[in-house]
Amino acid sequence: IMSPVLLKLSEKTTTNMICDLFQNSEDIRCKCICPPYRDIEGQIYKQNVSLKDCNCLHVVEPMPVDGKDVEAYCLRCECKYEERSSGTIKVTIIMYLSILGLLLLYMVYLTLLEPILKRRLFGHSQLIQNDDDVGDQQPFANAHNVLSHSHSRPNMLNKVEHAQQRWRRQVQEQRKSVFDRHVVLS
Amino acid sequence: MEVSYPACSPSEGGGGGSDEPTIRLLVSSTEMNGAGNLMDFLDEPFPDVGTYEDFHTIDWLREKSRDTDRHRKITSKSKESMWELIKSLLDAWSGWVVMLLIGLLSGTLAGVIDLAVDWMTDLKEGVCLSAFWYSHEQCCWTSNETTFDDRDKCPQWQTWAELMTGHAEGGGAYVLNYFLYVLWALLFSFLAVSLVRVFAPYACGSGIPEIKTILSGFIIRGYLGKWTLLIKTVTLVLAVSSGLSLGKEGPLVHVACCCGNLFCSLFSKYSKNEGKRREVLSAAAAAGVSVAFGAPIGGVLFSLEEVSYYFPLKTLWRSFFAALVAAFTLRAINPFGNSRLVLFYVEYHTPWYMAELVPFILLGVFGGLWGTLFIRANIAWCRRRKTTQLGKYPVLEVIAVTAITAVLAFPNPYTRRSTSELISELFNDCGALESSQLCDYVNNPNMSRPVDDIPDRPAGPGVYNALWQLALALVFKIVITIFTFGMKIPSGLFIPSMAVGAIAGRIVGIAVEQMAYHHHDWIIFKNWCRPGADCVTPGLYAMVGAAACLGGVTRMTVSLVVIMFELTGGLEYIVPLMAAAVTSKWVADAFGKEGIYESHIQLNGYPYLDVRDEFTHRTLATDVMRPRRNDPPLAVLTQDSTTVEDAEALIKDTDYSGFPVVVSRESERLIGFVQRRDLTLAIKTARQKQDGVVSSSMVYFTEDAQQLPASDPQPLKLRRILNLSPFTVTDHTPMETVVDIFRKLGLRQCLVTRKGRPATHGSDDEPGPGVHHVQLDPSRVHSTSQTVSKGTGSRPAGSLWTRMKL
Numbered sequence: 001i002m003s004p005v006l007l008k009l010s011e012k013t014t015t016n017m018i019c020d021l022f023q024n025s026e027d028i029r030c031k032c033i034c035p036p037y038r039d040i041e042g043q044i045y046k047q048n049v050s051l052k053d054c055n056c057l058h059v060v061e062p063m064p065v066d067g068k069d070v071e072a073y074c075l076r077c078e079c080k081y082e083e084r085s086s087g088t089i090k091v092t093i094i095m096y097l098s099i100l101g102l103l104l105l106y107m108v109y110l111t112l113l114e115p116i117l118k119r120r121l122f123g124h125s126q127l128i129q130n131d132d133d134v135g136d137q138q139p140f141a142n143a144h145n146v147l148s149h150s151h152s153r154p155n156m157l158n159k160v161e162h163a164q165q166r167w168r169r170q171v172q173e174q175r176k177s178v179f180d181r182h183v184v185l186s
Numbered sequence: 187m188e189v190s191y192p193a194c195s196p197s198e199g200g201g202g203g204s205d206e207p208t209i210r211l212l213v214s215s216t217e218m219n220g221a222g223n224l225m226d227f228l229d230e231p232f233p234d235v236g237t238y239e240d241f242h243t244i245d246w247l248r249e250k251s252r253d254t255d256r257h258r259k260i261t262s263k264s265k266e267s268m269w270e271l272i273k274s275l276l277d278a279w280s281g282w283v284v285m286l287l288i289g290l291l292s293g294t295l296a297g298v299i300d301l302a303v304d305w306m307t308d309l310k311e312g313v314c315l316s317a318f319w320y321s322h323e324q325c326c327w328t329s330n331e332t333t334f335d336d337r338d339k340c341p342q343w344q345t346w347a348e349l350m351t352g353h354a355e356g357g358g359a360y361v362l363n364y365f366l367y368v369l370w371a372l373l374f375s376f377l378a379v380s381l382v383r384v385f386a387p388y389a390c391g392s393g394i395p396e397i398k399t400i401l402s403g404f405i406i407r408g409y410l411g412k413w414t415l416l417i418k419t420v421t422l423v424l425a426v427s428s429g430l431s432l433g434k435e436g437p438l439v440h441v442a443c444c445c446g447n448l449f450c451s452l453f454s455k456y457s458k459n460e461g462k463r464r465e466v467l468s469a470a471a472a473a474g475v476s477v478a479f480g481a482p483i484g485g486v487l488f489s490l491e492e493v494s495y496y497f498p499l500k501t502l503w504r505s506f507f508a509a510l511v512a513a514f515t516l517r518a519i520n521p522f523g524n525s526r527l528v529l530f531y532v533e534y535h536t537p538w539y540m541a542e543l544v545p546f547i548l549l550g551v552f553g554g555l556w557g558t559l560f561i562r563a564n565i566a567w568c569r570r571r572k573t574t575q576l577g578k579y580p581v582l583e584v585i586a587v588t589a590i591t592a593v594l595a596f597p598n599p600y601t602r603r604s605t606s607e608l609i610s611e612l613f614n615d616c617g618a619l620e621s622s623q624l625c626d627y628v629n630n631p632n633m634s635r636p637v638d639d640i641p642d643r644p645a646g647p648g649v650y651n652a653l654w655q656l657a658l659a660l661v662f663k664i665v666i667t668i669f670t671f672g673m674k675i676p677s678g679l680f681i682p683s684m685a686v687g688a689i690a691g692r693i694v695g696i697a698v699e700q701m702a703y704h705h706h707d708w709i710i711f712k713n714w715c716r717p718g719a720d721c722v723t724p725g726l727y728a729m730v731g732a733a734a735c736l737g738g739v740t741r742m743t744v745s746l747v748v749i750m751f752e753l754t755g756g757l758e759y760i761v762p763l764m765a766a767a768v769t770s771k772w773v774a775d776a777f778g779k780e781g782i783y784e785s786h787i788q789l790n791g792y793p794y795l796d797v798r799d800e801f802t803h804r805t806l807a808t809d810v811m812r813p814r815r816n817d818p819p820l821a822v823l824t825q826d827s828t829t830v831e832d833a834e835a836l837i838k839d840t841d842y843s844g845f846p847v848v849v850s851r852e853s854e855r856l857i858g859f860v861q862r863r864d865l866t867l868a869i870k871t872a873r874q875k876q877d878g879v880v881s882s883s884m885v886y887f888t889e890d891a892q893q894l895p896a897s898d899p900q901p902l903k904l905r906r907i908l909n910l911s912p913f914t915v916t917d918h919t920p921m922e923t924v925v926d927i928f929r930k931l932g933l934r935q936c937l938v939t940r941k942g943r944p945a946t947h948g949s950d951d952e953p954g955p956g957v958h959h960v961q962l963d964p965s966r967v968h969s970t971s972q973t974v975s976k977g978t979g980s981r982p983a984g985s986l987w988t989r990m991k992l
Contacts, residue, residue, distance in 0.1 A: 036334075084327065094319065107384045
């Protein structure tokens with residue numbers, strides 16, 4: 001039970017954090033592109049102004065031409081208002097990379113580590129019949145063996161294990177259809 | 187049309203005896219899962235009856251009647267109490283809730299995919315030092331060091347060579363960049379194919395041919411599952427970022443349909459009824475195209491024209507809703523920083539002239555020719571992959587193609603960047619503000635026109651440079667896409683086709699523009715193109731070319747035009763787009779009637795009866811029906827003289843997907859039809875659950891079982907699983923009518939009778955054994971018609987089973 005002051009402070013910091021995450025003040029800009037004019041080179045001007053100030057007069061600073069040429073110069077410039085959400089980009093990329101990383105780790109575990117672990121735990125004898133499968137690489141080869149050794153474990157873990165083995169069998173079936181027999185998705 | 191299935195729906199009382207308590211008991215026993223009822227044991231509905239096996243077709247009529255029953259039940263119960271009324275309202279609204287959820291999830295996933303692709307594509311060339319999650323454009327967003335000529339350069343973003351060695355230019359830096367580009371491309375594609383292979387093999391390919399087949403009634407379990415969804419999303423990003431010549435539109439349709447399937451499982455209205463589920467999937471496909479192109483209306487039309495099989499008006503409205511929600515969600519995520527949904531949204535409105543229709547039609551012809559070439563070559567390559575050793579090394583194949591693509595793509599600046607950026611640049615009109623090589627026109631220094639109305643100018647050396655680079659890129663893309671589409675990674679076809687068309691269009695556009703400028707006194711140009719006027723817009727030619735090529739490959743018509751003008755915002759350009767699309771479709775249809783998706787369906791042998799095909803041969807049902815003259819007689823069950831053992835033997839010895847039930851073997855009047863799967867499950871359940879059912883028990887399909895002496899084993903009543911209204915046609919029905927019936931009603935089999943009795947082969951007056959039936963394997967309709975058309979005079983060979991050859 002926090003005191004009201006602390007509560008309010010923590011509320012404010014969280015909202016601030018969320019705001020900072022999703023709305024950076026640098027995330028709006030007005031970009032003006034001005035082509036070459038007489039002897040002045042082409043230039044790009046950017047400023048963090050709002051939509052109503054997004055025109056040549058506000059953004060192009062310092063103005064490279066004098067008084068009466070300003071209008072002619074500004075007519076050729078094109079100003080566009082753009083906004084982005086840098087917080088969204090950051091969150092999305094980091095989330096994507098973490099999901100990709102998790103999948104890669106799981107894949108490495110299934111293909112490389114699990115057979116080694118099983119071999120150490122259950123000995124060589126059970127694996128001999130699985131090694132001789134032609135054609136199919138079998139990352140899920142020990143499904144049935146594991147299942148049969150798990151009677152003593154509590155119910156929840158059993159269910160998870162069971163579901164996982166069922167999923168592996170499905171994926172093996174799919175792999176056979178797609179990669180080996182070429183009946184689907186060739 | 188309403189078809190009543192009194193025997194099939196468990197909610198109606200099919201068993202004899204007292205109706206009222208039986209009905210209530212049945213209803214309650216279906217709701218209480220597994221709670222045993224001691225009373226009326228024999229009338230218990232069999233579990234799983236009415237579901238379908240993998241790689242089988244659904245029974246559309248049964249699903250429709252089930253849904254009508256369910257709806258009737260809910261409506262009648264809603265008058266009872268307030269709670270029931272609320273439940274009925276919730277049931278009515280569940281459809282819209284599902285659409286909303288599909289739109290939200292599809293939009294979110296599409297936004298994630300777009301952002302991730304944007305970043306990872308640039309990762310091949312360099313990295314942003316200030317924040318590694320920014321792509322090149324985002325990294326330089328806030329910097330002030332960008333100049334007019336080098337709009338992309340800023341100190342925060344460095345290429346790999348610059349990062350590693352400190353040199354940005356020079357031969358060594360180039361080679362290092364090249365090497366790292368190829369390395370990243372290989373890494374991405376290797377990860378993609380490994381993930382697909384290990385976790386979800388169904389996630390490879392485009393997905394649209396399989397979704398078409400699923401929507402026509404086929405079942406592929408796991409194709410729209412959760413793991414497929416996850417892996418397809420993740421590996422799509424990897425595949426597109428690796429620089430391969432593929433797009434993400436087809437896979438996005440698959441992703442959206444997976445979302446649709448996912449949300450269907452929340453509501454029993456959709457999860458238990460395969461027909462209703464397919465309505466949701468049609469709408470989900472529309473949402474998928476909507477987020478891929480930023481074209482909601484185009485998405486709905488695409489779903490109507492290309493993907494769906496049955497598309498009632500209710501689905502039209504719901505698809506539109508789903509597509510809109512998806513588009514709004516994507517806009518809220520705002521992946522491109524300027525509230526546009528797609529990377530190549532162009533906004534110019536320069537007019538076009540009637541004389542330009544000639545080059546547009548030429549572009550249409552090019553699109554049609556390219557479409558034909560691509561389809562033939564790609565199908566040949568895929569067939570080779572399917573039948574030879576090439577198919578045994580999918581991972582190596584992906585790596586090899588990626589290596590070749592990356593090595594050849596890097597030197598040409600137009601292929602080095604992502605295909606979407608290329609298309610965006612080609613669609614763009616060259617104002618005074620562009621500094622790319624393609625816009626290197628010779629400017630009049632005294633020109634004082636506003637930026638939008640630049641007159642035609644002579645091309646500078648940069649343009650000629652760009653032209654031959656583009657020509658090389660065109661040849662490269664034409665060749666490499668043939669080998670890329672169909673590999674074991676998610677691959678789409680829209681973007682590469684549009685790229686090919688855009689390159690061709692732009693080249694033609696620049697050629698016409700320069701011709702108009704340099705030869706403005708020729709007759710053709712004199713009328714519409716004065717010197718000092720803005721006549722030709724090469725960007726428009728690029729758009730028209732893209733539409734032509736896309737139409738040539740997929741044979742889309744209305745949806746293509748709508749997608750293109752939603753993409754570009756130019757309503758003025760509808761006529762050129764239509765001209766090109768129509769021309770390319772005519773030219774391509776002259777060589778072969780099928781688009782790429784139908785060709786892949788045929789290659790895989792899916793049972794898909796195309797609604798567009800016409801069956802033009804004058805055969806009758808009697809010519810096609812089975813069993814043929816020399817075949818063993820038809821396998822039937824009698825209504826009250828078959829034992830369980832006989833039935834099991836029948837199931838074991840034959841592989842028909844169903845059996846007719848007749849009154850007796852002497853008078854073979856038809857009672858109904860029973861599906862193989864239902865029969866197998868019923869017998870299996872009866873043997874396990876019901877006491878006293880043994881091999882010599884009698885199977886009854888009648889309403890009232892006869893009173894048997896107590897010494898006889900207990901009978902098995904299977905009236906419940908009998909379909910009392912199978913479709914029958916007479917033997918003189920022309921095959922075109924039969925095929926039409928199959929198509930329009932979604933039948934799987936239909937029975938042939940003569941003079942009210944089962945039709946036979948053999949001499950006309952002899953009553954022979956058995957009813958005959960026609961089971962149509964749609965993928966073989968073509969081969970049948972071919973044999974007949976060859977005029978051999980023999981009966982059309984073989985037939986026609988709905989089951990896949992698995």
